[in-house]
Amino acid sequence: MVLRSCWKSRHKNSSGPAPCWTRPRLAALLWLCVTQFVCGSGAEGETNNVIQKDAEFDVTYNDTVTSENQTIYAFNHTVSRNKTEGVRVFVDVLSQGFESPILFVVRQKQAVVSFQVPLILRGLYQRKYPYSHVGRTLCQPPTRAASETQYFFVDVSTLSSLGTNYQLRVSRVESFTLQTDKKFSFTASPSQPQYFKYVFPDGVDTVIVKVNSEMTFPCSVMSIQDIQCPVYDLDNNVAFIGMYQTMTKKGAITVQRKDFPSNSFYVVVVVKTEDEACGGPLRFYPLRPDELIDAGNRSKFIDVIVTPAINSEVYVMGMLFCLGIFLSFYLLTLLMTCLENKRMKKREVFQIAADMSPAETGNPATSKTQASPYEYGSFADNGSTLSSEAITDSATSTDNNYGYVEQSLDSVGRSRQESLSSVEEDDYDTLDDITSDKNIVRTKKFLCVSDLSRKDKRILSKKYQIYFWNIATIAVFYALPVVQLVITYQTVVNVTGNQDICFYNFLCAHPLGALSAFNNILSNLGYVLLGLLFLLIVLKRDIVHNRALVRNDLNALECGIPKHFGLYYAMGTALMMEGLLSACYHVCPNYTNFQFDTSFMYMIAGLCMLKLYQKRHPDINASAYTAYACLAGVIFFSVLGVVFGKGNTVFWIIFSVIHILSTMLLSTQLYYMGRWRLDAGILRRIVYVIYTDCIRQCSGPMYIDRMVLLVMGNIVNWSLAAYGLIERPNDFASYLLAIAICNLLLYFAFYIIMKLRSGERIQCLALVCILFTAVVWGFALYFFFQGLSTWQKTPAESREHNRDCILLSFFDDHDIWHFLSSIAMFGSFLVLLTMDDDLDTVQRDKILAF
Template sequence: MAGVVVVVVAAAAPAPAPAPVPAPGALLCALLWAAAAAAAAAGAGPEGSPAPGAFGRVYRGNVNISAERVYAFAYRSQPGQVDAVRVYVNSSSENLQYPVLFVVRQQKGVLSWQVPLIFRGLYQRTYNYQEVSRTLCPSEPTPETGSSDQIIFVDVASMAPFNIAYELLVTRLENFQLETNKAFNFTASPSQPQYFLYRFPQDVDSVIIKVVSDAVYPCSVVSVQDIVCPVYDLDHNVEFNGVYQSMTKQAAITVQRKDFPGEQFFVVFVIKPEDYACGGSVPSSIHGSANRTWNLQRTKNLQVTIVPSVKKSVYVQAMFFSFLSFLSFYLGSVVVAFVHYIRVQRKASAGRLCPEDGSGIMTSSHPITASTPEGSSYGAIDESSSSGGRQFSSPEGGPRAGSDTDSSVEEESDFDTMPEIESDKNIIRTKVFLYLSDLSRKDRRIVSKKYKIYFWNIITIAVFYALPVIQLVITYQTVVNVTGNQDICYYNFLCAHPLGVLSAFNNILSNVGHMLLGFLFLLIVLRRDILHRRAMEMKDVYTLDYGIPKHFGLFYAMGIALMMEGVLSACYHVCPNYSNFQFDTSFMYMIAGLCMLKLYQTRHPDINASAYSAYASFAVVICLAVLGVVFGKNDIWFWVIFSIIHVLASLALSTQIYYMGRFKIDGPDSDLGMFRRAVMVLYTDCIQRCSRPMYMDRMVLLIVGNLVNWSFAVFGLVYRPRDFASYILGIFICNLLLYLAFYIIMKLRSSEKLLPIPMFCIVATAVVWAAALYFFFQTLSSWEETPAESREKNRPCILLGFFDDHDVWHFLSAAALFFSFLVLLTLDDDLDVVRRDKIPVF
């Protein structure tokens, strides 16, 4: 059956002057007559002949298995002008067995689709669309070829044995090319995607594509693709080319000129048929009228703005700012060291000050024995004249039987495992009033060697931890660059400045403060260590028997931990996501733990935890953090078990602190002895002395500490916070701050002083930490949510046009940690002229 062909010929206005190139209307007629003649010669019949079409006019018709329609649209392109054509089609038929097929033929490509257009979503759900609109890939003539005439053929066909109605509308786009710093509004849907062209201006090397929408849903995808036909602008193929992001309310993609040889690219906008990828729900019913209603809701209004990114000079300024800001700390440290040196020289020239007890300069042979009251339970301390090491003596004051006055033996077991020594510990450490001389009885070299293990162990941990981390994040960055999937990494895309293969160089550069200040702290500790060694070699009495015993192993470990925090934080920000969150927090746990250990070691040098048990505890915490992120969101049993472990660990640690490590639940006879000892302890400490604990100050600290930790446990069990890593870090920080406050309060209660330098460091620490935490809580992204939801929190840069709020947090937290370390290093400098048997333990 012969079909009816609708032929519309646009009358061409006569040209005012002869032209070397025929007018588009004349050329079109000639081409159409030639095509019709060729079709007739081949016996195709009139229905196979192309009908001239006009832009902007709606064509309606019917097609079936024996009737096909062909339309031809002609236009002329000028050099430097990009002409884009958009084809809109519609069919009222919902018969999926006999769809209407549309084929668009251009000079260099073919584009085809069917109506109803079918999209597949999660769980094989299907979504059918009756209206489809596609932009054809434009062809731009070159100046060498001059203007050119273009023809587009649109074929409409169907294999249906009955007539199916259709509508066709072909238009030329007026606003196809996006302009710099000019917002453009448009609408898109799953079956009607949009894309536009952008060409780099001459003086712009990098731009940021900013897309915003008032509506969260429907979920959409923004893609940047090179000028290649066909353009991938459908849900099932938009990820095949270029870089792309999912989007709810906003998205931002940084594009560099060097990545596009033609210095131009397409910006593609695709609306997804369902919202699951952006964190939305999946419809329960999608058939019949529900499907049509769902499709009508899938239209989204978008606004795109392309703005120039920062220039190379801003990169240079940012790097200078980062390094000079922290190098100023080096300058300040040199000034303080110089002033201290001048003061020491003046004191040396005027004669050294006497100690606070007014006893004057003492001989270094028996400094403690000379002033210890007769009958004291401390025991005498014998100082070896050859090495400066002190040996234990018996309670009667004589040398311990079998003791070796040659201190070349440095094994702790030689000094600390005899039964009488153990008994001596129980007597001394359970006194109501303890002084530092009671807890600094071990040989200095043995204790120093014990604390140096912290330093060497943390270096070993850092090497074995950092190398796999660096390898992994390089792999992540490579995957992002190769696939173009910018949903892998959770950047603040509104302030992500690429450099080389790195997508967010600013987040990495801002961690330089941790490394520079960590190294500076190591230099400060090294200087103190060298001065202390010189004083020990000179057998200076103030170094031997006055002030807090100087052991620098934990300080060295803290400096390395601060540097590694910078390294691992930078590695995490190469590609921040759900899988590598622990890189950014692992050494924060270790820093908090080392600070607490150092604070405790200050007044308890002989009974502090060993490096092996401390690092093993940190490993357990990191394992719990990983398990919490994996299972803590929905598993109530994880929170129950974790809360129980938290409470029991708090009680066990409190017991050890309260009894100075001398509490042991064991029995000489059998297992019943263990319970008998526990009952006796509870009866003695909780019933007989319930009115007033034996160690009141420690009891107050431990009660407050347990209340804080139990509150954390209850809070976690009830609210189950999603960011489990930050939750554990908050527990560590609160315990550290609580212990530091207790230490400073007890120090002031004991009539001890705060010198100007530690006082300045305390004030600086409080101020800088407050500012740092303000920027920390300005959440710019969240790997706990979908990438599209995370981008809703993105915000522009706030510092130098290069750094965002989180970068400022990096700067300030590095300075705050540095000042915190200085507080621990200088807090007890006022005790350097106080005898150890007059320094209280708390």
């Protein structure tokens, strides 16, 4: 009964000849009749008229809709399996009434799309933006037939009793399918999003979808979605499925065929209603919750291009290139080691021949220095004391000042070591101050290494080995949670599709498996391999030195800088951990895990400074516990600076005060060689020293060289503190690292200058390492400051700095920074290891401490 009356009503209100009622049209009529039956026909005495019109593409329909009538536009088009055409619906509402909007419902095969006009889109703080011009693209259901005619209907209705004028136009999108390596341009806005289809060509498994625009704002969103209905193409639902990222001028997403079973996908571009997500200005807050804000003109002209990504051959070439670079250092080191061993064997043969020739000629003077162990034993049995001077004269009697003293008893070696590691009683008077001899020794105007290497070598070796074991323990406890966290980050990115979580260089981010940017991870291999190589070099030197000590080699016992390898082992371990943690950071670089990449940089800088100071001051160098506690404080301030330092005046004042006070305390420690104490009377003693030395006597500093270093160091650090307080740089982690590097370079330059001033020389190997390292550091810093991405800005702003790969189509500028910086750090470690090799045959009481 209801269907019969509905049929009669529909036939009565239809104009023109009776239509040919096909099955789709009957279904549509049935849908309307059921709707009227369920929803009623409006108020009593009112009739809701349903008008159906046969509509055509590219024709503009100007109509009026009220609550008393409902209009249906029927469209049909032919869909081909081999050709995809988009269909786009444009609607303009000519009236300004927002109380009762017009509802448009598009019914098509396997999908229903509905929207109201004016379209109300919400922004931050639920602010409302109305749009009277709406354009939507209809999704294309797949068809199995070679050619098929599909129908869709556009229903127009409203609850407003007043007539509302509107315009409706449905058009075909001829260029709906994107072509490989062919740029396509279009315009989008918040109410008129755009999306297009891309089909993987044969032989291409991975592509990069690049979206560019000359306009920074308005902010937009780029999304990759599977071929399905509906397509989420509005600001409030674009993040529901697929992969997406915000963009201003640049956007890029790498898409793999394996993620899309249909071998095709949609590229969706949506313009956001507000710009806050892209770092734009925050608009005013509405006075009333229901207030509508004029959005203005937010159209954006955009270019999109799809290019094939690299193939597996490029991956293999990139990995072989990376391994080849760093394994070549192993081969070079092996070659140099073989040459050095060959040279040492020739030297030993020459030494033996030089020692045997006087004996063959019967020279009694020289034969006396070739005494057997039994002769030395007889001296000991008779109670004779073998002085260090006699042993030294005996050892230096050869032409090249290099020889071995063969002892069967350890007592002779111990007496020699004790005589050099303590001060003779003749050097002191009979006063009680002999019990505090270290205070007296360290106040000498010119100190030698022997004055500051008086402690037992075994105790010092254990003290410095703690550096290695502590950093190994820190590495284990630090790395395990980091690995777990970055795996979680990568999983979240893969599951949610949110490309704004990680700050990659999206134009050169090559995925492998679950990793989004494998090339950025691979390039950190150099830190690990070169750190391991440095540990092997240090181990070789340690073994050679221990063998020399076993055979009581005079040069190992009494000459050169005291050999303590604990800090070297710690430096090599820190370099390896820097590579591991940098790789973890680049799994998903962002604001919350920046410290993974910087923590061991601070440790490397601190350990290098400690090693430089330890060379000439082995007895008074900081313990491992104190050093790591200070480095932990630096990392703590690094985290606070990134979290709270941006624009926070109070934080910068506190940090600057702590920075300056720390510099002053360290200066005092270096100037007085640790012979001062921090207590309540420190200020009184400072004032007294200033009064007696500077005002009353006008005398200059006692240790001029140290004073010059410390004055320059304070000037540099105070300047850096003032710069931070005034400029307040956004990248606090890099600022803190710059402070550490500046102090390290300043002390290294002071060490080299003082070494040359003291009449010492730099051997060829160390000089080559210095020059090579300086050049590599220069190139490395150039690539570092290219700044391909930065988490100090929004993800969209970070992508503005993205650039294409520059090396083998696989590595970008930051990867080259990883290569060069790892080589430069390795070279810097070699400089510290070899720069004092010229002193291996010089007595320690002739080596100045500075």
